[in-house]
Amino acid sequence: MFLPVRGGGAVVTELSDTAPEFLAEREGQIHRLDRQLSELQLGQSSLVTVLGEPGTGRSALLRAAVARAREAGLPAVLARCSPAETDLRFGVVSQITAGLAGAGYPAVSRRLWAEDQTTATLIPALCGAFAALARKHPLLIALDDAQWADEESKAWLAAMAQRLRYVPILLVQAGTPAEGGAAGSATEPGPVPHSVIQVPPLSERGVRQVIASRYAGPVDGAFVTAATEATAGSPAVLLAVLDHFALASLSPVARHVQVLLERAAEVSGDRVAGSLSRLPADALALLRVIAVCEGGLGFDLLTSLAEPRTMSPEQALSFLLRLGLVTGGEHPRPVSPLIADLALAGMDAGERQALATRSVELGYRAVIAEDLLARLLLNAPPVGAGWVTNLLRRVARRYRLDDDHESAAVLLGRALREPVEGEQRQRLLIELAMTEVGRSPATSDRRLQQVLLNSGPEVPVSVLLQAADLLNSRGDASAAYRAVATAYARQEAGGADAGSLAAIGWLAENECATDPVLPVRSFPDPLDRSGDPVPAGVAAWMLAARGRHMSRARELARAAFRLKGEDQPFGPRIHAAKALCLADEVAEAVIGLDEVLADARRCGARAPAALALIQRSRCEMRRGNLGQAWSDLAAARAELPLTSWHPRVVPYFVSMEARLHLAGQSVEEAKQALAQELPAGADQGAAWAMLLYARASVHMELADPEAALRDINECGRVLLSRGWTNPAVLSWRSVAAAAHSACGNGEAARRLAVEAVERAREWGAPSALGLAHLCASRVLSGAEAMSELEHAVRVLRDSVSRGSYARALSLLEAARKIPTPLGGLTMASRDRAETAVAERSPTPKQTPQHLLTAQEERVAVLAATGRSNANIASILSVSVRTVELRLTGIYRKLAITSRNELASRLAPIPATRNVGD
Numbered sequence: 001m002f003l004p005v006r007g008g009g010a011v012v013t014e015l016s017d018t019a020p021e022f023l024a025e026r027e028g029q030i031h032r033l034d035r036q037l038s039e040l041q042l043g044q045s046s047l048v049t050v051l052g053e054p055g056t057g058r059s060a061l062l063r064a065a066v067a068r069a070r071e072a073g074l075p076a077v078l079a080r081c082s083p084a085e086t087d088l089r090f091g092v093v094s095q096i097t098a099g100l101a102g103a104g105y106p107a108v109s110r111r112l113w114a115e116d117q118t119t120a121t122l123i124p125a126l127c128g129a130f131a132a133l134a135r136k137h138p139l140l141i142a143l144d145d146a147q148w149a150d151e152e153s154k155a156w157l158a159a160m161a162q163r164l165r166y167v168p169i170l171l172v173q174a175g176t177p178a179e180g181g182a183a184g185s186a187t188e189p190g191p192v193p194h195s196v197i198q199v200p201p202l203s204e205r206g207v208r209q210v211i212a213s214r215y216a217g218p219v220d221g222a223f224v225t226a227a228t229e230a231t232a233g234s235p236a237v238l239l240a241v242l243d244h245f246a247l248a249s250l251s252p253v254a255r256h257v258q259v260l261l262e263r264a265a266e267v268s269g270d271r272v273a274g275s276l277s278r279l280p281a282d283a284l285a286l287l288r289v290i291a292v293c294e295g296g297l298g299f300d301l302l303t304s305l306a307e308p309r310t311m312s313p314e315q316a317l318s319f320l321l322r323l324g325l326v327t328g329g330e331h332p333r334p335v336s337p338l339i340a341d342l343a344l345a346g347m348d349a350g351e352r353q354a355l356a357t358r359s360v361e362l363g364y365r366a367v368i369a370e371d372l373l374a375r376l377l378l379n380a381p382p383v384g385a386g387w388v389t390n391l392l393r394r395v396a397r398r399y400r401l402d403d404d405h406e407s408a409a410v411l412l413g414r415a416l417r418e419p420v421e422g423e424q425r426q427r428l429l430i431e432l433a434m435t436e437v438g439r440s441p442a443t444s445d446r447r448l449q450q451v452l453l454n455s456g457p458e459v460p461v462s463v464l465l466q467a468a469d470l471l472n473s474r475g476d477a478s479a480a481y482r483a484v485a486t487a488y489a490r491q492e493a494g495g496a497d498a499g500s501l502a503a504i505g506w507l508a509e510n511e512c513a514t515d516p517v518l519p520v521r522s523f524p525d526p527l528d529r530s531g532d533p534v535p536a537g538v539a540a541w542m543l544a545a546r547g548r549h550m551s552r553a554r555e556l557a558r559a560a561f562r563l564k565g566e567d568q569p570f571g572p573r574i575h576a577a578k579a580l581c582l583a584d585e586v587a588e589a590v591i592g593l594d595e596v597l598a599d600a601r602r603c604g605a606r607a608p609a610a611l612a613l614i615q616r617s618r619c620e621m622r623r624g625n626l627g628q629a630w631s632d633l634a635a636a637r638a639e640l641p642l643t644s645w646h647p648r649v650v651p652y653f654v655s656m657e658a659r660l661h662l663a664g665q666s667v668e669e670a671k672q673a674l675a676q677e678l679p680a681g682a683d684q685g686a687a688w689a690m691l692l693y694a695r696a697s698v699h700m701e702l703a704d705p706e707a708a709l710r711d712i713n714e715c716g717r718v719l720l721s722r723g724w725t726n727p728a729v730l731s732w733r734s735v736a737a738a739a740h741s742a743c744g745n746g747e748a749a750r751r752l753a754v755e756a757v758e759r760a761r762e763w764g765a766p767s768a769l770g771l772a773h774l775c776a777s778r779v780l781s782g783a784e785a786m787s788e789l790e791h792a793v794r795v796l797r798d799s800v801s802r803g804s805y806a807r808a809l810s811l812l813e814a815a816r817k818i819p820t821p822l823g824g825l826t827m828a829s830r831d832r833a834e835t836a837v838a839e840r841s842p843t844p845k846q847t848p849q850h851l852l853t854a855q856e857e858r859v860a861v862l863a864a865t866g867r868s869n870a871n872i873a874s875i876l877s878v879s880v881r882t883v884e885l886r887l888t889g890i891y892r893k894l895a896i897t898s899r900n901e902l903a904s905r906l907a908p909i910p911a912t913r914n915v916g917d
Contacts, residue, residue: 276342325343862875
């Protein structure tokens with residue numbers, strides 16, 4: 001058998017007696033060649049094709065195979081093909097015969113070559129001569145860059161392949177995978193086994209091995225990573241770079257990465273330039289057309305832009321494929337940007353632009369696909385035609401909805417180079433800002449500010465409103481306030497109706513009310529314009545945050561949801577949903593947020609979509625659907641990562657995670673969530689109050705009331721500074737009362753508990769009032785505590801807070817059975833009492849909604865209001881089939897058979913709110 005590779009397949013011997021050649025990550029390929037050589041020694045023939053891009057080490061593998069065959073005493077020869085010899089008749093055969101003769105194995109006599117024979121007669125004679133040699137000694141013939149073999153040699157190789165069943169010959173040919181395996185064109189598979197060996201670029205591990213083989217000591221990980229990327233895993237480029245490092249006495253460490261990048265670029269450029277220098281004029285012209293079009297045109301159209309003079313289009317393309325300069329397929333493209341740049345370097349700017357313009361005109365006339373035409377436009381100068389901007393916007397929108405925001409941004413940036421002004425330009429800026437918010441949020445904000453600050457009277461208020469809404473949604477309230485104030489003043493001075501714009505400004509103003517630099521302008525109260533849907537949504541939130549006029553807040557919130565569509569502001573609707581949630585209209589709030597989410601996703605507005613998801617998570621947590629709440633929170637974080645938000649918003653996400661852990665009784669996980677590092681400026685927004693509330697709650701669970709008191713007092717200060725006094729927003733007074741009570745401050749605890757109940761009663765939502773009663777019962781004692789607990793049970797019985805009702809009911813039964821005054825129970829004894837009674841406590845009143853999952857309830861509410869299955873599917877972003885299946889499950893759970901029965905079984909939707917609008 002053939003001897004295995006020494007050193008685990010890492011060391012081979014070159015044809016000459018020079019130092020061994022190191023081959024990293026080629027053990028598998030060498031092993032397969034070893035097996036073929038072993039079979040050759042046993043008299044078995046085979047064909048082997050080695051495929052790899054230039055520079056990946058194909059030639060090294062062939063040299064290794066030839067060297068190992070010679071070590072085993074076999075005649076072996078390596079012939080190298082080149083573009084310069086493709087017209088040399090039998091050039092490859094001449095190399096093979098000369099190589100064998102030099103090694104002492106003459107295969108062809110001089111007489112045979114001297115005779116003036118035709119190809120038809122010479123090929124059989126040559127085959128007979130090589131077969132005679134192989135009968136004496138099993139023979140290895142290796143052919144490098146087989147795609148460049150001359151036609152006569154290809155014909156001889158094909159003829160030899162058909163004779164391999166009779167004589168022991170191993171034919172190994174190497175080439176590029178272009179043209180579907182161009183090397184295969186030299187010898188077609190014959191009657192003997194034919195195997196293909198792929199030679200991929202080096203991985204980072206392989207690059208590390210090569211570097212370690214050249215340098216003693218540890219290898220710098222950062223340098224290895226940079227080298228892998230800079231050389232694209234090419235051993236040839238990597239070795240050239242390392243040679244330069246050796247000559248310059250540089251070590252492969254991180255501080256020399258810049259030298260690595262520069263040298264790798266030089267080597268890669270030199271290799272490509274060498275390939276380009278061998279191109280015939282027609283092939284170069286075709287390559288330049290391909291580079292300009294970047295895959296936008298099919299081959300048939302490309303040839304009309306680069307008409308050949310001496311070569312056929314197919315010959316020119318074949319030349320490019322064999323050199324590995326372009327990809328195959330219907331739409332050829334340069335295999336790398338470097339090749340495109342070097343190919344176009346010989347053209348002046350005017351020629352390139354003229355060629356790009358011609359390609360666009362040709363593609364437009366040929367009615368090619370829009371995404372391909374958009375690709376052509378990227379390299380073209382401004383066209384000035386109206387269809388260009390519209391097409392780029394359409395294609396960018398599709399990319400954006402497919403989460404390819406980078407490609408969408410490139411197309412929209414190209415659209416801005418067209419001569420567009422006024423409303424169309426501002427809409428382009430808004431779309432580009434939506435696209436950039438994840439990758440470059442600061443740039444996104446600047447574009448939106450540009451729309452607000454630079455728009456003239458020709459730009460409708462609706463465009464400014466969209467920019468203001470998106471700018472405010474990412475969280476930079478100060479920037480939003482200033483830009484909206486400027487735009488509002490300009491519109492007001494021009495006599496335009498800017499009440500909706502003022503409502504967005506009010507939201508920003510309220511958020512940054514405590515900033516060190518106070519706002520210089522106050523926007524009108526949104527209640528003054530609450531007849532319009534946008535101010536109505538903001539006014540609903542204003543009333544809800546202040547805990548006043550719940551019924552009016554509900555009406556305004558429902559009015560806000562008359563707005564439909566992706567071009568309508570999202571923020572007012574999200575705030576309207578907040579108001580509905582605080583008013584215990586959680587099902588309505590969730591349905592409204594579903595609509596917002598569907599609209600936001602349809603246009604690629606990632607920040608509003610994430611805000612809708614996190615608010616939906618809060619709604620689900622409020623009614624005890626923790627699984628759905630966690631799912632929505634995860635979806636919100638996936639929609640737009642935390643690094644893309646303004647620091648003011650980050651605490652909102654962190655506090656929600658902690659509160660969901662607490663709701664699931666995972667105190668340690670909540671503590672860990674709150675321990676994560678926050679960006680500078682995170683403590684400047686209203687979301688900071690939510691983080692402080694979560695911290696205080698964790699401190700109370702860990703029996704540290706002093707720390708809880710510090711955080712909860714600051715939480716109250718942040719909320720009161722904005723006028724948010726409603727305990728339904730955050731029940732900070734109740735937590736502060738519990739902390740004071742645990743610290744022995746009975747009077748302060750009593751005052752805060754009573755105030756929390758009064759505030760909740762003023763607002764009127766059952767869940768907020770019941771929770772205030774429940775918390776008061778824990779800091780009061782005796783009859784007062786029992787009275788508060790009884791009120792809590794009575795109020796919470798039919799509320800959305802199922803968990804709070806179950807806790808209140810358990811505590812009430814425990815208090816009636818345990819003689820110790822309720823106020824005297826320790827926290828541990830209360831928990832034990834709740835646990836002991838929980839199993840015996842009656843379950844909360846089961847309304848139809850309580851029987852349904854969160855997703856089923858959404859479907860049920862929409863169906864009960866007359867929505868079609870298709871419309872429900874669109875709102876919830878599911879298939880129609882999913883809606884049908886869920887409705888079937890709903891009917892089964894509620895023991896009904898029709899939508900009419902469904903509407904009668906569900907809690908009635910108020911007449912002032914038509915969910916179907």
